Amino acid sequence: SGKRNSEMTGVFRHGDRTPVENFPTGLHKESEWPQGFGQLTKIGMQQQYELGQYTRKRYSNFLNATYNRHEIFIQSTDYDRTIMSTQVYLAGLFPPVGNQIWNPQILWQPIPVHTVPVSEDHMLHFPSPNCPRFDELQNETQASWQFQNKLQPYMKNNMKELAALSLQSIFGIYKTKDKARLQGGVLVNAILKSIKKATQPSNKRKIQIFSAHDTTIGALQMALNIFNGKLPPYSACQFFELYQENSGHYSIEMSYRNDSLTDPYPLRLPGCTSPCPLEKFAKLVSSVIVEDWSKECGKCQVRDSLGLLLLLLFLCSLSKSYSLP
Ligand SMILES: *[C@@H]1O[C@H](CO)[C@@H](O)[C@H](O)[C@H]1NC(C)=O
Ligand SMILES: *[C@@H]1O[C@H](CO)[C@@H](O)[C@H](O)[C@H]1NC(C)=O
Ligand SMILES: *[C@@H]1O[C@H](CO)[C@@H](O)[C@H](O)[C@H]1NC(C)=O
Numbered sequence: 001s002g003k004r005n006s007e008m009t010g011v012f013r014h015g016d017r018t019p020v021e022n023f024p025t026g027l028h029k030e031s032e033w034p035q036g037f038g039q040l041t042k043i044g045m046q047q048q049y050e051l052g053q054y055t056r057k058r059y060s061n062f063l064n065a066t067y068n069r070h071e072i073f074i075q076s077t078d079y080d081r082t083i084m085s086t087q088v089y090l091a092g093l094f095p096p097v098g099n100q101i102w103n104p105q106i107l108w109q110p111i112p113v114h115t116v117p118v119s120e121d122h123m124l125h126f127p128s129p130n131c132p133r134f135d136e137l138q139n140e141t142q143a144s145w146q147f148q149n150k151l152q153p154y155m156k157n158n159m160k161e162l163a164a165l166s167l168q169s170i171f172g173i174y175k176t177k178d179k180a181r182l183q184g185g186v187l188v189n190a191i192l193k194s195i196k197k198a199t200q201p202s203n204k205r206k207i208q209i210f211s212a213h214d215t216t217i218g219a220l221q222m223a224l225n226i227f228n229g230k231l232p233p234y235s236a237c238q239f240f241e242l243y244q245e246n247s248g249h250y251s252i253e254m255s256y257r258n259d260s261l262t263d264p265y266p267l268r269l270p271g272c273t274s275p276c277p278l279e280k281f282a283k284l285v286s287s288v289i290v291e292d293w294s295k296e297c298g299k300c301q302v303r304d305s306l307g308l309l310l311l312l313l314f315l316c317s318l319s320k321s322y323s324l325p
Pocket of ligand 1: 064065066068
């Protein structure tokens with residue numbers, strides 16, 4: 001149809017889980033669930049398996065049915081439920097075929113899932129720890145009239161809406177761009193980098209999967225200004241598809257699958273068409289991308305303090321030698 005699929009990135013929320021903690025009702029004991037708090041349930045496994053099968057079907061003309069390690073990269077946050085979600089997802093996406101079948105009774109094959117410790121994960125785990133400037137912005141948001149105005153009508157509504165507002169207040173409502181640069185923008189940058197790499201002739205990767213949380217999808221969508229104000233449901237998946245037009249030009253199409261019974265919703269980046277030409281997409285999102293995350297987070301750099309100390313000592317010695325007043 002005049003264009004062909006070149007790459008796909010999917011960011012999903014894990015499947016259904018048991019309550020994360022005994023909050024706020026205190027009604028449940030951890031022993032009520034066979035695996036305890038915050039764990040993927042059987043329903044969650046079914047949701048993720050279905051998402052894997054859906055992905056296989058959606059990209060059947062593009063993805064080889066045979067698993068090929070060069071064609072796919074998967075990263076999960078370092079939580080049981082997100083890692084397990086990825087494993088079931090991959091069972092649906094790449095059941096072994098042909099000579100990849102190693103046991104005819106088990107139509108499953110191992111596929112690697114990468115992860116980094118939560119304390120170092122500022123690409124998928126939001127809000128990222130160790131970012132003082134972001135903590136400051138959080139406090140400002142709580143105190144802002146923009147947030148207080150939004151909070152009032154919610155006070156008498158149900159928990160689900162309050163949860164959506166809480167998610168929105170973390171990454172949006174007040175100084176959204178500043179926050180995006182420290183949170184969702186990091187993931188936007190990672191996705192954009194791999195999309196750009198996929199336009200190179202040497203590229204072999206076709207699909208990139210990130211397994212994470214409602215906060216990850218929220219941070220990402222708010223950084224792109226495409227958030228719908230609702231808590232992302234379990235197994236919700238944000239798709240980025242790279243196409244090459246017949247003319248040779250590349251463009252990005254986004255969609256959001258938040259309901260397994262309907263097709264994903266097409267999403268348009270504000271300020272662009274859908275699909276959006278790659279260069280234009282890159283230009284539009286450049287304002288939420290930072291080169292030096294630690295610096296922008298306002299982390300105290302030991303080197304800088306040492307430099308300042310040396311400068312003071314130097315000035316001090318100057319003032320002595322010239323006996324300034
Ligand atoms: C799919 O992968 C197999 C095994 O690596 C290969 O022989 C085949 O050519 C590939 N098919 C396509 C359409 O790329
Ligand atoms: C944010 O507010 C909390 C509670 O008032 C306070 O303890 C904390 O120091 C504040 N953090 C920043 C970075 O301003
Ligand atoms: C899914 O997203 C669409 C588009 O933003 C929205 O209209 C719809 O209400 C959402 N559904 C759920 C279940 O969140």
